[in-house]
């Protein structure tokens with residue numbers, strides 16, 4: 001039997017990068033998946049790749065939107081006949097520059113997606129996963145909320161101050177949720193990657209020459225599949241074991 005057979009996962013930001021790689025890895029490990037991002041065509045291609053409507057469903061839209069979040073849980077129920085027991089809170093965007101130099105027209109959108117959207121999804125998952133908690137039988141079913149933080153949500157970086165501030169918020173949110181939900185058998189895990197090569201760099205507006213220098217200095221850099229494999233390992237542990245936090249960097253990345 002595949003390792004994650006029987007599990008139902010929601011993955012936001014699944015059309016690219018870490019979310020796409022995580023969807024691929026969880027699906028290959030036997031989980032049925034609900035895929036969210038704004039690009040519907042990309043999600044529909046993945047649904048086909050994963051074996052069609054009995055294995056995967058796409059719920060396109062804005063991951064920070066309340067109604068969209070409700071729809072992801074509803075789709076999981078109607079397609080797969082059960083509630084999700086694994087939620088990957090991944091959709092997010094970067095923003096290069098400091099509090100002085102970053103594009104302040106992007107601040108609200110970034111904080112809304114990275115922090116408010118993450119909080120809404122954690123809450124929606126938490127309410128469902130703790131419903132009917134039974135102190136005698138909880139170990140029979142693993143329940144996971146995996147949250148994507150960042151090394152700049154743990155170590156202050158003057159180079160991406162506003163993005164880092166949003167991820168410090170995510171870090172705090174995830175740990176608070178772990179303390180609240182762990183006693184009810186839900187594992188809230190914070191995964192904090194260093195630099196991962198994805199669409200993230202273009203979305204954050206990083207200067208290409210600067211990023212090439214970073215790649216030269218710290219490379220080989222992490223790939224999305226490296227993070228996906230870490231997530232698979234975390235959620236495959238027996239329900240009684242919780243790897244709380246993982247910081248994962250390219251070996252030569254000393255900071256942040």
Ligand SMILES: NC(=O)c1ccc[n+]([C@@H]2O[C@H](COP(=O)([O-])OP(=O)(O)OC[C@H]3O[C@@H](n4cnc5c(N)ncnc54)[C@H](OP(=O)(O)O)[C@@H]3O)[C@@H](O)[C@H]2O)c1
Nearest residue numbers: 013015016017018037038039062063092195196198199200
């Ligand atoms: N790459 C890194 O160096 C790095 C390091 C540390 C942490 N992280 C974190 O890891 C997560 C994933 O990053 P990544 O590297 O995979 O970035 P990415 O390649 O840019 O992918 C971001 C994903 O989020 C989706 N997305 C963006 N805005 C959305 C919205 N409003 N609603 C729903 N989906 C949305 C994008 O798809 P659509 O455009 O189709 O919506 C895409 O699928 C983020 O939380 C990021 O902060 C990344």
